[in-house]
Amino acid sequence: MALCDRCQRINVLEIILQSVPPDPSRLADGWTHSDTYASLRSSAVTCSLCSIFLGNDPMNQKVEIDDDDCVKLLPFTRERWPRDESSARHGVPLAGLEVKIGPKGKNAISSVKHVPIWTENDSPEEIRQFMMSRPCGPVGDETIIKRWLRACLRDHPGCRIPTPGVEGTVDEEAVKLPSLVIDIGSAAPFSDPFLVETQGRKGRYAALSHCWGSGKATRTLKGNLRDHMTRIPMGELCANFQHAVEISRKLGFQYLWIDSLCIIQDDGAHWESESAKMAEVYSHASLVLSAANSSSADEGFLKSRRPLKSVTLPFRFLDGTALGHFTIAEQTSDEIYRDDFRNDVEGGPLAKRGWTLQERLLARRNIFFGRDEFHWECRSARWSESTDMRPIRYVDVSAGLAYFRGLPLFGGHDKQGRSQLLNDWYMLVLEFTKRSLTKKDIDMLPALSGMAKVVESAFRAETHTVYCAGLWSHDLPRAVLWKSFGSESGNNTALPGPSWSWISQDARIFPAREEADAVIDISNISWDVALAGTDPHGRVAQGTVTFQGYIKEVPSIKLIHTEDSKRSRSTPYPLSNALVYDHMSQQIGAVVLDDPSDGRVFSQKLYAVPIRHLMSTFQSVREIQALLLREADEGAYRRIGVVDMMGSNANDDHCKDAPFAQPLQVFFYDARKEMIRLV
Structure with a gap:
């Protein structure tokens, strides 16, 4: 028209x-x-x-x-x-x-x-400065990705700094390649890729971050390893992998790393060894391709973009002089106000998968393939295709997570810095446990091991600490006061791991934070964690935490029946699901049980072990957080939940110097002080 x-x-x-x-x-x-x-x-x-x-x-x-x-x-x-x-x-x-x-x-x-x-990216500068948005090119057009990559390599020295705790230096032209990579033959775009055993060779490579989903991801197995070293037919690759090869070739990469092809999936020893190297794989990659809009391996991430009805007009100054053009398009109010970076990156399928958390945070540069545009994220900038290189500014949980790329900032800090780093780790745990893992019994710790390695390196600058099955030794026993939101299905499934660690729960976890809270008369703390493999940050076979503290039998506990059990899993904090009572049938605390469906909770002896003081919202009532335990074999105890126990006014003269405020002073007056071993 x-x-x-x-x-x-x-x-x-x-x-x-x-x-x-x-x-x-x-x-x-x-x-x-x-x-x-x-x-x-x-x-x-x-x-x-x-x-x-x-x-x-x-x-x-x-x-x-x-x-x-x-x-x-x-x-x-x-x-x-x-x-x-x-x-x-x-x-x-x-x-x-x-x-x-x-x-x-x-x-x-x-x-x-x-x-x-x-206006177009090649419009005169006067127009480009005037208009925020740019058109999104065809789905397979790599032009803007190349421009972003060149700008980062040229202007972002912070993106070339090695990641703390990750072995090897960062040379943009020659990093140590992963053990196996896919040679995609950038000079021969129609040739079939094949696996290469690098044997310490150096070079540049891209890596893929994707969801396996319900689709059939192409895999390297013992039985086809020899064939894959010769040729991996393009037609046999799932759609995500075909698209990754296509884009990587256009960007000039000869090597590509994809987890299911570069780790032999049915070789336990190889999987254990290579999964422990995730920090190196993703932080050394020149670019990580993130299939943000794809929920399954066979779905593909280079999808046809939705067409927009538009009209192009000349751009005129007030005197009528024309210079270049601009375009007016049609979108609904919902679409024009939608934050595409947040929608594609934070709300897409990739943001729901456990492994991809560390894949994103460890990467020096990420390109996200969204529904209708590309997005860039590196240590120094965030850009979207529709706004070219105009910085994206917003504050959300993931923005807080992303600054982990700047972990050297924590080096040499005082206790406040250490406390902040600890809270940042627990914020990672909170985010990680929201996400899904196909094999939680195997993947729980390996999927976070790269970040654990980086955080451990930052801690090392100021304090000695040991990684203990998702917790840190210098924070024991306070760290065991995490709370469970409960499983999505409502039926908790116990996972391998010690009961005192959150890794034993198939549920979203709210970690214990606020390191400054006073710990109650606890001493002689020790720990022992037996690994299930060779990765010091990976799977554990068993573990114990031992300390000297108070312990008191709990006379009575009653389950709270809520009409909507799912409500707890959607709240910012875990809701109590049981109450505890003293010998006088007076309520003395509220419990968040790890598994309220476990009938043994109500048929066995239960014990409260006070761990720390908290000040209530009113800043005058002294609250105690205690572990709720049941007896295990050989004099040990298993954690079954956390009790919040309310005391009296902390300013009362009669309880200022007492370890427990009233009425807890009465309840704990005959508590035994002994060595307590948690398994």
Whole structure:
């Protein structure tokens, strides 16, 4: 369709100037596009841009609009309203136009619709500075990825710094290659790839981060290893792997690393050895390809992009001089306000898989393949294809996680730094346990071992600590006060591992934090962890934590029956699921049981072991957190939950110097002090 006379005269700068309200108490007026809504509707039949302005936005479907209402255009930005022609030079680029419909001459609005505008990456600098958005290219076009990679290599020295705790130096042209890599033959794009045993060879490589999902990921096994060393037919690769080979070749890489092809999947010794090297694999890769929009290996991540209805217009200055072009497109309000980085990267299938947490955080550079655009993340910047190299700024949990790439910042810090690092580790555990693992009984610790290695290196700068099955020795026994949200199914399944560690739970975990809380008269702390393999940060066969402390039998415990058991799993903090009582049947605490469906909890002797003091919300009541234990074999105990026990006013003279406040002082007065061994 052609453009009507009014649409042909659209001038963005003129729209901006006419959108500055003369009176701050009034709404911005804007540039009049159509005198009446009826005329816009009529023109939309033959004018493609009027059709976009009219649109069919679900947000406006139930809005009553009068035919006599006036249609005006205003600019909008993602940060604040522009004020004059030089707004872009002051850091306020336009994101789009606002189509405002309302009664003539009144400070009122009947309907508002937003349409995005963009300019090409090769447009003159004056226009590119003025407009925030850029068009997304064809799905297989690697041009912007190459530009981002060149910019990072040229301008980001922080992205070339070796990761703490990871062996080997970072030379962009020659890092030590993983034991097995896929030779994809960048110079021969139609040849079949094959496995190469590197034997210490150096070079550049890309790595893939992806979801196996329900699809059939192509795997290297003992039986096909020899064949794969000769040839892996492209036609036999699952879609994700085909796309990874295609993109890596376009980016000029000769080598590619993919977990299921470069680790022999039915060779336990090889799997154990290679899974312990995840920190090296992902931090040494020149680029990690993250299949953010693919939930299964056979789904592929280079998907056709949804077409947008759009119109391109000349960009004119106020004197009428034309310079380059810009494009107006049609999107719904939901789409234009959607944060695509957050939606694709934080909310996509890849963000739900356990292994991919460390794959993302260990990578120096990540390219995420989203639903309709690419996204970049490195130690120094975050970019999206639709905004080119304009920095993405937002705060969320993953933004907090991402700064783990700067772990050298923690080196040499005092106790506050150590405490912060410890809390950061537990924040990782909280995020990690939200995610899924296909083989939790095997993968729980290996899927986090790379990050454990890095965090251990940061701790080493100021304190001696040992990694103990997901916890740290210098934080024992306080660290065993983690709480379980319960499994998603509601039926907890015990996993291999000591009961005192969160790795024994198939559930989301809320770790014990706030290192400054006072520990109650506990001494002679020791630990012993027996590994199930060779990785010091990997699977454990068994483990004990032993310390001297108070222990007291709990007379009575009663389960709390909630109408919605899933509610606890959706809350920020675990909800209590049982209550404990003293000999007088007085409630003295609330319990978060590790497994409330375990009937043994209510038929065996139970014991409370006070671990630390907490101050309540009112800062005057002294609370105690205690472990809830049951007897195990040979004089040991197994953890079954955590009890929050409320004391009296901490400022009362009679309890200021007592280890326990009332009524807990009465309850614990005859508590035994002994060596307690947790298994």
